[in-house]
Every structure is written in C-alpha cells, then in structure tokens.
Amino acid sequence: MMLFRRCVPGLCLAVVVPAAFSQTVQVNRENRTIAVTATDKVTVLADTATVHIGFIAYGPNSDSTYAAGSRLSNAIIRALTDAKVPADAIQSENQNLSPVQSFQTERLTPEEARQRKFQLMQSWTVRTNANDAASSTPHLRRVGAARSEVAVSATRR
Numbered sequence: 001m002m003l004f005r006r007c008v009p010g011l012c013l014a015v016v017v018p019a020a021f022s023q024t025v026q027v028n029r030e031n032r033t034i035a036v037t038a039t040d041k042v043t044v045l046a047d048t049a050t051v052h053i054g055f056i057a058y059g060p061n062s063d064s065t066y067a068a069g070s071r072l073s074n075a076i077i078r079a080l081t082d083a084k085v086p087a088d089a090i091q092s093e094n095q096n097l098s099p100v101q102s103f104q105t106e107r108l109t110p111e112e113a114r115q116r117k118f119q120l121m122q123s124w125t126v127r128t129n130a131n132d133a134a135s136s137t138p139h140l141r142r143v144g145a146a147r148s149e150v151a152v153s154a155t156r157r
Helices: 002-021 062-082 110-114 130-142
Strands: 048-059 090-099 118-129 147-153
Touching: 048 062, 048 090, 048 130, 062 090, 062 118, 062 130, 118 130
Parallel strands: none
Antiparallel strands: 048 118, 048 147, 090 118
C-alpha cells in the first residue's frame, strides 16, 4: 500500500505535465489565425561537369602493354591540354597493369588471345565547365579513350 501511495503522484505528473505543455493551433474566427502552405520548385542550369575518362590497352607481355598504355595516356593528356583544360583540373584515378584472366580470352581466336596476355587500365577525373564537357568527349574517344562519362552539377550561389 505504501508503494502505491508513492507511485500515484509520480504517475499523475507524468500524464498531466506533457498535456499542459502541448499546444494545438486552432484555426477559427476568434483567434484570427492564418495558415499558409506553399510548394515550389527550383531549376538551375549546371555549370560544372565532372568527366571520367579511361582506357584499357592490351599486349602480349607487360613491357609492350605498358608502352602502348603510355602512348594512349600521353595522347589523352595532350588532347585535354589542347582543349585548354588546366592541369590542376585533371586528376589521375587509377593505373593498373595486370595479366589478363583466361576467361576473358575464351571467345577470342588463338592469335587474338596471344596479343591479350596483359592489360593496362588507366582513368582520370576532369573537372571543367559544363558547356565544354560535351564537346571534348568525342575528341577524347578519337585519341583512344574507351570510356568517358559526364556528370554535371550546379554550384550554390
């Protein structure tokens, strides 16, 4: 019985206090309340583009594969430089020289399989003006880029 007397006041406070502090807004003529709800949409043209560029070069041995990859890499960097892309806007993402797995050459002729014993993969990220991104990707493909993806974004103003 003593425990019951101690718990009842605490229980009453737990129920009454939140009810006293909670408040509901009633929209009616007496309290002169106005309720406003709005929805809007903002459309902004992209001003920045991130272009992901890459290639895969194949060869019969690691040295010749690296040399072929180096030629492709230099051609792609030269194309970016010719397009007036600043050097600090170009970031190397990945470069990997590795043997080709046998399952990758199963559907090739024996001669093609001999020429694809090694592969060099390289990729870059280039940040540029959104207007310039679309015009540069066809030229990059002509010089040997096998992959180019463009993602555009808008900066806050």
